[in-house]
Amino acid sequence: MNHRVAIPSPLRSYCGGASTVTVACASSSPSLGDVLAGLERAYPGIRFRMQDEQGKLRPHIQVFVDASVQRNLAAPIPPGADIMIVAALSGG
16 A cells, blocks of 8 residues: 655655655555654655654654544554644754
8 A cells, every 4th residue: 555645854865755645555554653764764864754663753754644643653544644744843
């Protein structure tokens, strides 16, 4: 199953500058973690920018699935769901 994922500006360099990519998942009912793993397979290096060494989403990363924030990597992704990654900006 394929899922479209919106990529934030700070991570687009890992995706050849694309603002939206299509991610292939082997499972017919993938989890959010499966989608992120598929993103890493297609665009090596991007996952480490979103997940820490324990595999959890980094605090500055939000993932929206059909307009709802989802931080549980085991959460199922419905077919045709809109997935958007948002990277918070900070500064001083």
